[in-house]
Amino acid sequence: MPSAAERTRTLVQSTCSAVLLVPGLGAARPEPLTPEVRTVGPDGDVYLVHPADSPVVRAATHAEADDLPAVLELTDVAPVSVPNRIRGRAWLSGWLTCVPGVAEPGRMMVRLELGDLSVDDLWGIETVSPEDFAGAAPDPLVEYEAELLQHLHAGHGDQMRSLWGLLDEHRAGAGAAVPLALDRFGFRVRFTREGSGSPADRSFDARFEFPEPVRDVAGLRREMHRLFDAAGE
Structure with a gap:
């Protein structure tokens, strides 16, 4: 399974939504600010790009001791419609400083030097050290x-439903089978049984592990064909 550090690093470098929470910007609650760009440097620090006149840039420029406490909050939402659609959240706490002369005109890059990290996702709740994050x-x-999950959901409904046949007898049944998550180690599906009650109450997840981690989309296609072939036997 992917480590907590790898999962957190994946969220940071994905397209999931991100909000930078910076206390003390003239509001009773931390002011949410969405970075236009986010990247991770070789030392594990997170680099964010904001408009040069944004409150966070002004605050970081004038912060005492040249740093400003902040939290980058990431929210991962499934790209297909499923019950309980939020797949995970991560919080990266640290200190902001400006990095002048790097971003394009009218923009400013700020560096988030990490202190505390945590992730709450489909695997559970875990903390991550800055060192592990940097090395992941x-x-x-x-x-x-x-795109792959949306393709499976839209174009391979029969094959997805066939995966019910791979479940153990305690979870066997019939109903919807929606692709929920993919990574190099395996494929997670959210099953929803037929019947009364809310979809959330009738849903559960099952994960199908690959024999070996895949390295690219070509390897993933081979594993998905193998999985669907096994379900069709």
Whole structure:
């Protein structure tokens, strides 16, 4: 399974939504600010780009001791419609400083030096050290995952439903089977049984592990064909 550090790194470098929470910008609650760009440097620090006249840039420029406490909050939402659609959240706490002369005119890059990290996702709740985060790599499928899940959901409904046949007898049944998440280690599906009651109450997840981690989309296609072939036997 992917480590908590890898999962957090994947969220940071994905297209999931991100909000920078900076206390003390003239509001009773931390002011949410959405970075236009976010990247991770070789040392594990997170670099964010904001308009040069944004409150966070002004605050970081004038912060005492040249740093400003902040939290980058990431929210990962499934790219297909499923009950309980939020797949995970991560929080990266640290200190902001400006990095002049890097971003394009009218923009300013700020560096978030990390202190505390945590992730709450489909695997559970875990903390991550800045050192582990710096040493982790994002999942190689991260830039393709949303499109692949949408393709499976829209064009392979019968094959998805056939995966009910691979479940153990305690979870066997019939109903919807929606692709929920993909990574190099496996494929997670959200099953919803037929019957009365809310879809959330009738839903559960099952994960199908690949024999070996895949490295690219070609390897993923081979594993998905193998999985669907097994379900069709």
